[in-house]
Amino acid sequence: MIVTTFDPIKGRGPELAQFDVSPNFDQIMNNFSWNVSPDGTRLAAARGMDGYLQIRSMRSGTTQIIKLKGLDDIRTLAWAADGKGFLISNGSGEGSVLLHVDLHGNAKALWKCSWRSCFGRQSPDGRHLAFRDVIRSSNMWMMENF
DSSP: OEEEEEETTTEEEEEEEEOOOOTTOOTTTOOOOEEEOTTSSEEEEEOSTTSEEEEEETTTOOEEEEEOTTOOOEEEEEEOTTSSEEEEEEEETTEEEEEEEETTSOEEEEEEESSSOOEEEEOTTSSOEEEEOOOOOOOOOOOOOO
């Protein structure tokens, strides 16, 4: 994946970063998740479903690769408010799990989501968490002698 600047009048600008994509990445089934750090100095991108996260410094141009321990179906990615971790949704059975993951790849479950993909965002002060989940509820009605 190549990240560039973009001006609505002039079009595509200079390249900011390149990220490797997992060889088993399926463009139709997988979501290539990426996010800009709260201070705007780093870009993070999940390579695909293989559990690796790449962090590119916009200042030095270096890339850090983190192996996310026990995660192999990354669906959404967002930086934590303090820039010291991430909120990641990972597939789990019929749903997914919203996790906080530190910069060493250690994950802590925050919420079990009933939908295929949920996502979370922290408030700027890091004291509150908003997340989206979909819960399906259905009723069945039987009618006789209609």
